[in-house]
Each structure stands twice: as C-alpha cells, then as structure tokens.
Amino acid sequence: LGGENFAVLGNILLGKPQSPHLDIQMTLSNNRLQIPNWLSSAVSGTLYLKGTRKPYLLSGKLMISEALYKENVDWQSQILSFKRKQYLPKIRDTEKPLFAVDISLLAPKNVYVKNNLADIESRADLILKGNSDRLILLGKIDLLSGIAFFKENQFKLNTGGITFDNPVEIDPKFHLDSETIIKNYKILLSIEGRLSQYKIHLASQPPLAE
Numbered sequence: 001l002g003g004e005n006f007a008v009l010g011n012i013l014l015g016k017p018q019s020p021h022l023d024i025q026m027t028l029s030n031n032r033l034q035i036p037n038w039l040s041s042a043v044s045g046t047l048y049l050k051g052t053r054k055p056y057l058l059s060g061k062l063m064i065s066e067a068l069y070k071e072n073v074d075w076q077s078q079i080l081s082f083k084r085k086q087y088l089p090k091i092r093d094t095e096k097p098l099f100a101v102d103i104s105l106l107a108p109k110n111v112y113v114k115n116n117l118a119d120i121e122s123r124a125d126l127i128l129k130g131n132s133d134r135l136i137l138l139g140k141i142d143l144l145s146g147i148a149f150f151k152e153n154q155f156k157l158n159t160g161g162i163t164f165d166n167p168v169e170i171d172p173k174f175h176l177d178s179e180t181i182i183k184n185y186k187i188l189l190s191i192e193g194r195l196s197q198y199k200i201h202l203a204s205q206p207p208l209a210e
Contacts, residue, residue, distance in 0.1 A: 155187075
C-alpha cells in the first residue's frame with residue numbers, strides 16, 4: 001500500500017475465549033495498490049472490516065483512477081492450465097477463511113493493458129467477492145480504444161468487452177472486434193468465447209481465396 005492519504009479508525013475487542021471483535025473503517029485517497037501482485041492501481045474509497053468471528057467481512061467501495069496490467073500472456077499455456085484445474089478433484093477445506101470479501105470496484109476509464117496481446121484502455125464495473133482463500137470477480141469490463149496484436153500484425157480495436165458472470169470460478173466470456181489494412185485488404189479479426197473455450201474468426205474485404 002503506497003501513498004500518504006490513508007486513515008484507519010474503529011475498535012478491536014480482544015478477550016478469551018471469544019474471537020476478536022472487529023469494527024474497523026479504512027479510508028483511502030489515491031493510494032497505490034499492488035493487489036494482486038500483477039496489477040498496479042491507484043484507488044480511493046472506504047473499506048470496512050467487521051465481525052465477531054471468522055470469517056470477518058471485508059466490504060466497501062473503491063474508485064480506481066488508474067490501473068495497469070503489463071504481464072505478457074501465453075494463451076496456450078493459460079488454457080491448458082485452466083482445463084487441467086477443471087478436472088482436478090475439488091478439495092473441501094473445513095477451516096473457515098479469515099475474511100469474507102464483498103468489494104465494489106468502479107473505474108470509469110484509465111484501466112490499461114499493455115503487453116504482448118494488446119495496448120488497450122478500458123473501463124470497469126466489478127464486484128470482488130469470495131473470501132481470503134478464493135476470490136471471484138463479477139461484472140463487466142468495456143474495452144474503449146487501442147490495438148490488439150495477432151500474428152505480428154496490429155489490429156485497431158472497434159468494440160470489445162469482458163463479462164465475469166461465473167460465481168464459482170473466474171472463466172469470463174469476452175468478445176473483441178478489430179481490423180487492419182494489409183496490402184489494400186481490410187482484415188477483420190474477431191475473438192469470442194470464454195477463457196476455457198474461445199473462437200478466432202478472420203475475414204477480409206474484398207474476400208481472399210481460402
């Protein structure tokens with residue numbers, strides 16, 4: 001957590017044999033966060049940590065003024081890893097997590113992806129739910145402008161979006177429509193589906209031979 005504008009107030013009641021009782025409010029003002037460690041962001045808002053036993057509820061609303069994702073992505077490895085996880089046996093942990101999480105995340109603009117796949121600005125309206133052991137995203141990311149990279153060509157983004165609609169695991173559905181000009185041909189690239197299964201479609205104007 002970076003920045004100087006950070007305030008905490010509230011109460012922590014300690015005593016045995018009970019669990020600690022928490023009633024804490026945290027106020028952030030343009031603080032730098034690195035959560036998860038691959039996402040750098042500047043956020044403002046208020047978080048609350050309350051409860052009399054585990055799981056304590058961490059809730060609130062954060063406004064994201066800027067965020068940057070710049071890690072390169074290997075699609076094939078990511079998809080194989082995702083599919084392997086789908087077939088692994090589900091292990092039920094009987095230990096209660098420390099926190100339950102319910103945080104609204106709003107970013108009207110300035111959410112950037114700059115990596116081997118794209119250089120894109122987007123906006124987001126998301127809810128971070130779950131617990132301290134397993135987090136889930138719900139909501140939408142709208143792709144506003146930028147370029148996508150495909151087979152050493154740059155494609156201008158026309159429309160695009162990502163919808164997180166799975167309350168059990170992060171497997172968003174997404175679509176992206178883009179275009180470029182190669183040797184007087186307009187090449188149209190569309191990608192749609194889910195992280196676990198998606199399709200890539202290429203077309204040209206005028207049509208090219210197969």
